[in-house]
Amino acid sequence: MDRLTGKERFIKTLKREKIGGRVPTFELVFFLTMEALGKVHPSQRSYGQWNQMSAKEKQALIDDTADVLILTAQKYHHDAIFVHANPGDFENQLRLFESIRKKSGDEYFLMIHGDPTFSMPDGGSMFDFTARLYEDPEGMKADAECNLNYYRNMAEQLDKRGHLIDGFALCSDYCFNVNPFFTPDMFGEFIAPYLKAILDDYRALGFYSIKHTDGNIMPIVEQMVQCGPDALHSLDPQGGVDLGVVSDMYGDRVALIGNVNCGLLQTGTEEECIADVRRSLSDGMKRGAGYIFSTSNCAYTGLPLERYELMNNIWYDEGIYKD
Numbered sequence: 001m002d003r004l005t006g007k008e009r010f011i012k013t014l015k016r017e018k019i020g021g022r023v024p025t026f027e028l029v030f031f032l033t034m035e036a037l038g039k040v041h042p043s044q045r046s047y048g049q050w051n052q053m054s055a056k057e058k059q060a061l062i063d064d065t066a067d068v069l070i071l072t073a074q075k076y077h078h079d080a081i082f083v084h085a086n087p088g089d090f091e092n093q094l095r096l097f098e099s100i101r102k103k104s105g106d107e108y109f110l111m112i113h114g115d116p117t118f119s120m121p122d123g124g125s126m127f128d129f130t131a132r133l134y135e136d137p138e139g140m141k142a143d144a145e146c147n148l149n150y151y152r153n154m155a156e157q158l159d160k161r162g163h164l165i166d167g168f169a170l171c172s173d174y175c176f177n178v179n180p181f182f183t184p185d186m187f188g189e190f191i192a193p194y195l196k197a198i199l200d201d202y203r204a205l206g207f208y209s210i211k212h213t214d215g216n217i218m219p220i221v222e223q224m225v226q227c228g229p230d231a232l233h234s235l236d237p238q239g240g241v242d243l244g245v246v247s248d249m250y251g252d253r254v255a256l257i258g259n260v261n262c263g264l265l266q267t268g269t270e271e272e273c274i275a276d277v278r279r280s281l282s283d284g285m286k287r288g289a290g291y292i293f294s295t296s297n298c299a300y301t302g303l304p305l306e307r308y309e310l311m312n313n314i315w316y317d318e319g320i321y322k323d
Contacts, residue, residue, distance in 0.1 A: 006079030007166065010109040014167075014208050014230040014255050016290035023281070023291055023319040025312075026080035026109075028169060028212060028233065029298040030072050035305040037075070039068045043084045050087050062092065066099035073108055076312050079292075080109035082169055090157065097164035111210065114155065114168030114202070116147035117195050120181030133186065144194045152201050159205045167208030170195070170229070175215025177239045187220045196227040203228070210257065214297055215239040225250050234258035236296045237276075244283035247291075256284060257292040265295065265307045273307060277314045285321065293319055 004012070009024045033041045042065045050058070069081050081100065085093055093112075100110060118140075121129040132140050151168075158165060174180050174191065182191060195211070202209050211229035216239035224232065232250075235241045235258045243259040250256075259280045264272050284291035293315050299308050 005105075005107050006073075007106050007109040010079040010292070011166070011208065013290060013292055014210075016252070016255055016287075018289040018321070020321055020323065022077075023285060023293045023315065023321065024079040025076070025293040025315055025319070026073075026078040026082070027076075027294055027299050028082050028171070029084075029300070030076070030078075031301045032299050032303065032305050032308060033068055033072060037068065037071055039064075039071075042068055042086050045086060047087045058092070059095070062096050063099050063103075065096060066103055069100060070104050070108075073104075076308075077316060078108070080111060083110055083112050083165070085112060090154075094161060094164060101164060109167065109208075110165040111167045111169045111208075112165055113171050114151050114198070114209075115170035115172040115211075116144070116151040116198050117170070117172045117191050118144065118147075119172035120174055120176075133190065137189070140190060144190065148194045148197055151198055155198075155202055155205055155207060158207075163206065165207075167210065167230070168202055169210045169212055169233070170198075171212045173215065174213045174220065175217055175236075175239060177215050177236070179216050180220050182220070184219055184223065187223055192223050192227055195224070199228045217241060221246070221250070225254050229254060231255035231257050231292065233292075233294070234296045237261045238263050238296065242283075243280060244286070247283060247287060251287050251290055255290045255292065258294045258296050259284065260293070260295045260311060262295050262297045262300070262303065265311060266303050270310070273310060274314060277311050278318065281315065281319050285319070288321060 004019065009019050012019050013024050031041050033039045069083065073081050083096060097110060174182055180187065199209050208230045210231045210233050211224060212233040214234055214236045217224065218241065232254055235243050235246060235256060237259055238261060247256060261276045264276050281293065284293065
């Protein structure tokens with residue numbers, strides 16, 4: 001039997017098909033590239049002089065960005081790459097996707113951010129945002145429709161340009177650790193219709209979708225699953241999300257990604273980290289399909305690289321489906 005590429009393994013897992021062998025893995029973002037590779041992460045690069053660069057210089061920067069993403073995936077055996085939209089111009093994004101494909105072929109599942117839905121606001125805008133939900137609901141829905149049309153148009157353009165990417169990670173966060181910001185009724189009114197609409201559009205164009213949010217998703221998880229993403233990420237244990245429970249409830253309807261406790265990786269003992277990684281693997285793999293291994297957020301700045309590599313090594317040695 002021919003070896004499956006990382007992309008093929010990832011897609012089959014999103015479809016909840018059995019693949020045998022090692023559980024797929026990736027990180028939504030791996031910020032530790034300076035420690036791991038001696039390279040600045042693409043999201044942290046400055047493009048202030050972009051317009052002064054020659055075409056050759058621009059391409060060199062794009063190619064170097066592609067190299068960082070590919071080298072990270074190679075080093076940690078990731079099956080997918082989340083591509084940051086730097087520089088933000090659409091044509092230059094396409095050049096970055098083309099560079100990654102030219103260098104790595106179809107080895108990796110490529111995705112970009114594609115979430116039109118409202119995220120919970122930060123502290124500076126929370127009062128005004130919340131007031132608008134109650135005082136100007138129709139205006140909020142008009143904004144939501146505008147956001148939807150933006151991402152719908154982007155997907156259509158990507159479709160016309162030959163599917164250089166495979167899918168979208170929808171990265172609007174909805175939840176605190178204790179509960180969602182949006183009540184279930186508010187989620188049903190202001191979020192779910194637009195989430196379902198964009199997921200339907202992505203699927204119709206042949207793209208896959210991963211819905212990310214941290215925190216306690218349990219009061220709204222049924223609505224999220226009903227909207228039809230191919231996978232849920234990050235299944236945050238710091239928000240009280242039990243991967244085994246979610247797998248029992250929804251593992252026949254949606255693929256599951258994540259659940260290794262980032263807090264323990266950063267501040268727990270080595271023994272606690274090892275136990276948590278093994279717990280995540282056990283809970284995620286029990287169906288025999290439909291699970292992608294990762295942290296419960298991302299490999300963020302400040303997370304000790306040695307802890308990420310400990311996690312990655314355990315997955316590599318133990319995250320293997322038994323026939």
